[in-house]
Amino acid sequence: MKHFTNFSRAVAAGALAVAMSTAAMAADGLNLPNLTYRTGPFAGTGTPIMNGQRDYMLMLNERDGGIGGVPINYVECETGYNTNKGVECYEKTKGEALVTQPWSTGITLQVLPRTNVDRIPILAPGYGFSPMSDGNTFAWAFNPPVSYWDGAYMILDYISDGDMTSLKGKKIVLLHLDHPFGKEPLPLLEKLAEMHDFKLVPIPVGLKEMQNQSAQWLQIRRERPDNVIMWGWGAMNAGAITEAVKTRYPMENFLGVWWSGSDADLQNVGAKAKGYKSISFNAPGNFPVMEDIRKHVVSKGNSMIKSEADLDTVFYQRGIVISLYLAEGVKTAQDHFGEKNINAEQLRWGLENLNITEARLEELGMKGMVPPLKTSCDNHTGHAGGWMLEWNGEAFVQASDLLVPDRDLIRPLELQKAADYADNNAPWPGRGDLACN
């Protein structure tokens, strides 16, 4: 009992210390919260990304004293990828926050209208609602460097070897999570199917069926599609890849979105999944920035990774890239406004005026890790493109040159869906009082 009492006191003291330090941190510095999902059915996707995001911010604090000399307060709020908890986390963290990172299409759609009122930018790299690209409608939302529609286009571009007319008469299955995220590419894929006369067969996977997709893969066996495109998240990915191996579906014809390309999902089947591909906006490799993370974070025991091998995975490095966009947004705002302690509105401007050139990437030790990116008032995505990665049995390797989306094709659809959203949520503020400069 005595030990238990001592333990309780120690826990209480620790909790108080954490609370005090959090309060102190909230008082000054750059408050950049993250609505993480390290728990629940989707933790397999979330954990390595969150580790990468966190370690990049810790590295900036250790190496540079933060951004522009101002320390970063990187605070995580756990959502378990649950929309209700995500909204709670948004409300809990928005007080001092310069940004919100909702980390789920469902949460993004829920907090999207609130951010206009709260005047906090949403940063949703590689996820969220594709029409968020239209900055004139969604002034506070950003989804660099590519949207889901960009991803769907790039996958079809790769399958057709750059000539989509060759898809005529083919059958393509979209195996997707039955969730707002999984349905996101459908408008563009349906449009492309109509334009190029191929048959699109959407096959949904329910949340309870993620690990038992035998019915979905029986349908794929019956349909005999030329290609299967996977829009999966979390446990759905490993489930689908296992079933694909079991069904003996040709792996070279099986491709996934960037969230379906985690090393951990493929390790379950290893060499049997050789040839599986995933589009990605970051290419894995041993870039100079990784050395800084090893030196300033991992070697000091401050990382949450389980082993150093995690540093080489696609998802960990994607976390780094995502924090890079946020850090560059902060820096752009600091430089423009001549203030170190910026506010949320200034960060919004920074994210709207990102210009991450090849030279800047080289300076950051990330040349070749991610394509250059430029955002603007009416382009909150940047549409930088990505590479096709291929599983070689042990790891993902780059399997294509840079693929870029066809903006002329996608842009009208984005504008139309953005206008539909604004009409359905009238009165929608659009840019409101925000000037474009």
Next chain:
Amino acid sequence: METLYTVLIDPFVQMFAMPDFFLQVLWEGLVSGVLYSLIALGFVLIFKSSRIFNFAQGIMVVFAALSLVGLHSFLVPYVGNQFVAAAIAMPLTLGIMYALAMGVERMVLRPLVGQPDIILFMATIGITMFLIGFGEFVFGGENKVMITEALGIPTGAIEFTPFDGFLLLEEKDVFAVVMAIVLVVSLLVFLNKSAMGRAIRALGDDHTAALSVGISLSTIWVLVWFIAGVIALATGIVWGARAGVSFALEVIAYKALPVLMLGGLESVSGAIIGGIAIGLLEKIFEIYWGQPLFGGNTETWFAFIFALIVLLFRPQGLFGEKIIERV
């Protein structure tokens, strides 16, 4: 007219036109059904002996599988051989499940003896929350690979060519079916032939009468929770071998709810037959009716609708006991 054809004619035409495919559908349904039965068995055993609906059964599957994989990866560097590590990790995991059963009995059930059923049910929700937090704290949330080969589970496939087509049976699915059969038969023999088994059944029939003849409530509860832990471990191994070990396995436990509605909460044979029936029917419905008529994903609701229809006619489930209480 076209809809009528899709509902009444086309499914049967397809079954006859592609009989090898139909056999594959039946096999996949059987495998799913056997695995649903395993999860449902864990619920039934605990309910039978203590009238508690154990909400924690799903997370026990995750916790058991994570313990096995975690202990194995911890031991491999020390013993240098994955098979030896698995041989040590397995009894250690069983030990953890026994310790969990002891802990649940001492810290949760014993202080709540005599409380209304709803209190005990809420307590199992508390156990779920604890195991989620503790499991994530110890093992992390990342996907892990089940130690299939180290456990000696075959990973190949058996191919048949019936009706000039092909039928593929994954050896690990065959293993799952065989293991489930062995587990169920052992359990039935234990419940019907051993003194402890009879004591569990006696408690299920009448708590007060069982206590009056000297049956120890706490011993039986520890035993039952331990058996539920063993079933959870077996379920975790076979599900984990299919798609990795993660907290998503917990969701699979919800698939056992319609099985329990159908089979009855107190019937071991109900859990087995109900599980297999739901596994087969939901798969056949999804492939031949669900996908053409509803665009697929009917497995999320089919089993519940089917169980509800059965409950309309048999409120106690297919094999549940009809209790008449005189007041």
